[in-house]
Amino acid sequence: MAKFDLVKFGPFRLNRLAAEVSAALSSEYQARYGLDIPEWRVIATLGFRNDACSAQYIAHCTRTHKSTISRAVTALMTRDLIERVENADDRREFRLRLTRQGHALYEELIPRLLRKEREILSCLSAQERKDFAGLLGKIEASLELVQTSKAASETEAY
Amino acid sequence: MAKFDLVKFGPFRLNRLAAEVSAALSSEYQARYGLDIPEWRVIATLGFRNDACSAQYIAHCTRTHKSTISRAVTALMTRDLIERVENADDRREFRLRLTRQGHALYEELIPRLLRKEREILSCLSAQERKDFAGLLGKIEASLELVQTSKAASETEAY
DNA sequence: TTTAGATGGTTGCAAATGAGACTATCTTAA
DNA sequence: TTAAGATAGTCTCATTTGCAACCATCTAAA
Known part of the structure; x- marks a missing residue:
């Protein structure tokens, strides 16, 4: 199983x-x-x-x-x-x-x-908060949830 | 501002x-x-x-x-x-x-x-995945989203 | 210039979901 | 034994939200 x-x-x-x-x-x-x-x-x-x-x-x-x-x-x-x-x-x-x-x-x-x-x-230490934000950022980036600098410039008209 | x-x-x-x-x-x-x-x-x-x-x-x-x-x-x-x-x-x-x-x-x-x-x-390394899970766990615990062993025993009838 | 397609925004409709009433059943205490 | 309150599950209702049709406007190309 x-x-x-x-x-x-x-x-x-x-x-x-x-x-x-x-x-x-x-x-x-x-x-x-x-x-x-x-x-x-x-x-x-x-x-x-x-x-x-x-x-x-x-x-x-x-x-x-x-x-x-x-x-x-x-x-x-x-x-x-x-x-x-x-x-x-x-x-x-x-x-x-x-x-x-x-x-x-x-x-x-x-x-x-x-x-x-x-x-x-x-509940997190300062370092842990930083790490957490960084890890979130990595996952977001890989899912293309955040604009990379390239993508941002392409859509800057918004 | x-x-x-x-x-x-x-x-x-x-x-x-x-x-x-x-x-x-x-x-x-x-x-x-x-x-x-x-x-x-x-x-x-x-x-x-x-x-x-x-x-x-x-x-x-x-x-x-x-x-x-x-x-x-x-x-x-x-x-x-x-x-x-x-x-x-x-x-x-x-x-x-x-x-x-x-x-x-x-x-x-x-x-x-x-x-x-x-x-x-x-997109995360093995260590990063582990860290991420750990940090999630800490936040969950502080929000009481997970049962502590004490709480678990109190509700084990479920 | 005209026409086809794209885009910003609104609206009607349907699906999903939480709140809470309700029924049936259980528990506890008088 | 009876009555009061708690609990499991269902159901109705209202709210929320995505989808898609729609209108107005813009853009590009014939």
């Missing part, structure tokens, strides 16, 4: 861990600010790059389906957390950016999330 | 990686055997412990909602991959186990999944 234990199976562990970590963080953006995950991703992307960008770009770099992003954008606009302006160069797309309130929420939320992350990783 | 990059944020990376790995594996159990994730978890749990166990037990150790497991069990029974027998000691619960066909599927699927997992981790 094949020796196999689901509970020791890497992919399963990864899923379970990701779900658990998400749940831990959602108490911040969900319960506290009424944002769901896609909405949080939009806010985070816009907050990080402080210039405006398209919905497509957000979908791309967060690996979230464009319809999901579209719905999140609609919800955030009705709450006046983001705004969009037409792009004169290409009237199919909109430039999205945080409103003043959206930016305030972003600035308030980020430290909380970083603190949570630190809490979760506090 | 807070320095923050969603794409470098641990929890986000974890989610993205887990989703990608799941997608890579689903081509095996999904496309090839028509199993969805909950169904696969039931098969895997029953296959690993080759004695019968309850649906509740599967829900518990795979961290899947009991209604999701219930549906998976129903689907697998209609496909004759698992069977259930009444438990005379407690007539609320059923003992589940793989049928001959279910076991055959299990034995066929496991090597494929392990091969996929190896493929995904082939």
Whole structure:
């Protein structure tokens, strides 16, 4: 019989861990600010790059389906957390950016999330945290989840 | 302004990686055997412990909602991959186990999944794989995702 | 210029899933 | 023995999300 234990199976562990970590963080953006995950991703992307960008770009770099992003954008606009302006160069797309309130929420939320992350990783030493990030990076790279410098330049239009 | 990059944020990376790995594996159990994730978890749990166990037990150790497991069990029974027998000691619960066909599927699927997992981790050296598993284990333990020996003995009735 | 195909974004639909009500059964204590 | 509460499993409902069709617009090539 094949020796196999689901509970020791890497992919399963990864899923379970990701779900658990998400749940831990959602108490911040969900319960506290009424944002769901896609909405949080939009806010985070816009907050990080402080210039405006398209919905497509957000979908791309967060690996979230464009319809999901579209719905999140609609919800955030009705709450006046983001705004969009037409792009004169290409009237199919909109430039999205945080409103003043959206930016305030972003600035308030980020430290909380970083603190949570630190809490979760506090079981590791500084060196271990570094190693973990490095190993994650290697796996991501081999799955082409992160843009190599070459790929990044090819897609820099985003 | 807070320095923050969603794409470098641990929890986000974890989610993205887990989703990608799941997608890579689903081509095996999904496309090839028509199993969805909950169904696969039931098969895997029953296959690993080759004695019968309850649906509740599967829900518990795979961290899947009991209604999701219930549906998976129903689907697998209609496909004759698992069977259930009444438990005379407690007539609320059923003992589940793989049928001959279910076991055959299990034995066929496991090597494929392990091969996929190896493929995904082939970007790491043997030592790195070991380190990665160890670090995952530490984080899981601190989130109490794995049973400590004490907790395990308390819940061994499952 | 016209036409074919690509792309940004929205929306309807269907599948998946968690929450929680519900039934049946078990356990414990009065 | 009876009653109160816990537990296993099923089912209905609401939410979430991916898919795919769709519209508007852009691009490229005939």
